[in-house]
Amino acid sequence: MKKGKLYGIGVGPGDTELLTIKASKLLKTVDVICSPRSAESKPSIALTIIQPVLDEREDEYEIVDPLFPMIEDKSELNLYWDHAADRIERRLEKGLNVAFITLGDPTIFSTFAYVADRISKLGFEIEVVPGITSFTGCAAASGISLVEKDEILVVVPKVDDRLEKILPHADTFVIMKTSRHSEDLERIIEADEREKTIFSVQNCTMPDENIFKGFSKDKKYLTTTLVKFSPDKKD
Amino acid sequence: MKKGKLYGIGVGPGDTELLTIKASKLLKTVDVICSPRSAESKPSIALTIIQPVLDEREDEYEIVDPLFPMIEDKSELNLYWDHAADRIERRLEKGLNVAFITLGDPTIFSTFAYVADRISKLGFEIEVVPGITSFTGCAAASGISLVEKDEILVVVPKVDDRLEKILPHADTFVIMKTSRHSEDLERIIEADEREKTIFSVQNCTMPDENIFKGFSKDKKYLTTTLVKFSPDKKD
Numbered sequence: 001m002k003k004g005k006l007y008g009i010g011v012g013p014g015d016t017e018l019l020t021i022k023a024s025k026l027l028k029t030v031d032v033i034c035s036p037r038s039a040e041s042k043p044s045i046a047l048t049i050i051q052p053v054l055d056e057r058e059d060e061y062e063i064v065d066p067l068f069p070m071i072e073d074k075s076e077l078n079l080y081w082d083h084a085a086d087r088i089e090r091r092l093e094k095g096l097n098v099a100f101i102t103l104g105d106p107t108i109f110s111t112f113a114y115v116a117d118r119i120s121k122l123g124f125e126i127e128v129v130p131g132i133t134s135f136t137g138c139a140a141a142s143g144i145s146l147v148e149k150d151e152i153l154v155v156v157p158k159v160d161d162r163l164e165k166i167l168p169h170a171d172t173f174v175i176m177k178t179s180r181h182s183e184d185l186e187r188i189i190e191a192d193e194r195e196k197t198i199f200s201v202q203n204c205t206m207p208d209e210n211i212f213k214g215f216s217k218d219k220k221y222l223t224t225t226l227v228k229f230s231p232d233k234k235d
Numbered sequence: 236m237k238k239g240k241l242y243g244i245g246v247g248p249g250d251t252e253l254l255t256i257k258a259s260k261l262l263k264t265v266d267v268i269c270s271p272r273s274a275e276s277k278p279s280i281a282l283t284i285i286q287p288v289l290d291e292r293e294d295e296y297e298i299v300d301p302l303f304p305m306i307e308d309k310s311e312l313n314l315y316w317d318h319a320a321d322r323i324e325r326r327l328e329k330g331l332n333v334a335f336i337t338l339g340d341p342t343i344f345s346t347f348a349y350v351a352d353r354i355s356k357l358g359f360e361i362e363v364v365p366g367i368t369s370f371t372g373c374a375a376a377s378g379i380s381l382v383e384k385d386e387i388l389v390v391v392p393k394v395d396d397r398l399e400k401i402l403p404h405a406d407t408f409v410i411m412k413t414s415r416h417s418e419d420l421e422r423i424i425e426a427d428e429r430e431k432t433i434f435s436v437q438n439c440t441m442p443d444e445n446i447f448k449g450f451s452k453d454k455k456y457l458t459t460t461l462v463k464f465s466p467d468k469k470d
Contacts, residue, residue: 010371012255020367021259022252105371106380108388113380120378128375130367132255136245136340140363143355145341145348147390152397153343154405155388162387162404169397170389 010131014206085118245366249441320353
């Protein structure tokens, strides 16, 4: 019997219409939707985004929602990923196609990488369908261009000592999930004397999207900060 | 009379199905499609990508294709952008909606920034619709994840002396249009002693897509190189 195929599908930052045509078609035809949750009680944001597409389906499909808790312990996380991969494997083995959905793009800070690694080693076919990344979504919402001409773009998931080393040599910074470390970030960025434009975007392209100049002061999870240094003032 | 609106629409890396639902809907309803060409004789790649969507239209629409030559002279380029902005302005003034299409995403190394700047100063409404960037498209095609956990992503449009300064502090590098400077790039990357995986992708997601390990040796325009340093071996 033909084995199933695993699709890693980026669902974009929040607006259902930012799904690609390809993602939308696949989500209407796969047998299984795999949508990880960070907590038992929380609905998956990625699943909420694709719901209007699933609502158009008239056939049966299954939703598998493994738990991927936000913990730091590597060996405990591995157990969760192993378990998710097991659940996916059993369906692929039966010839079912599975779409693993991920906020933004599957190749940028996504847990899809860990699951794909396991499924790939088992010999199943995998296809990645790229999605709109949160930072291009945020740049579009803020009305600024991220990079032009010879500018260098740096994307950092957290503030660590490497940011200070890279800062003087790049033009535009994207800091993902800034709420986790906004004070350190503010200090590091303000210490750079170049002229800069700063935008923070919470819940980009969602109904409760919030765009403001400067840094984010509250602790919303889905906040991205864009820092663009002026092209004429760089070293 | 109500003025028209300018849309900056990212059409993705090459596959028509990587258009977003939002882009596809807008392209079927706007009055004017503005699609820059780099040479009189060359068809616009972005226009080729959206052609199947335009073919579904039964109503009339206009295509405006200003020339944006690949030259370095800033003041000469300004004249071309001024001219394109004039052509767009005349249509917006008449109440027509205009979609300016751009390969990849309008906020990442796109000429849309220059045109939007001019149109914005004239007081017209502008909306940016993000597109799949070439580098997430290339990562998906290569089957690798760009960044995970605390990794830092750097995107550079050309090889200059800043790349060597940033290199030791980052994990993944995307070099756009690598064919312009592949020898320098190869030397700089190879000098970094960390273990690395290198993929180059030509004409990503297009019918003549070509993916290979290592650097690109020929001079195709649409080549992107991904360099990922191994997480366990970093400094």
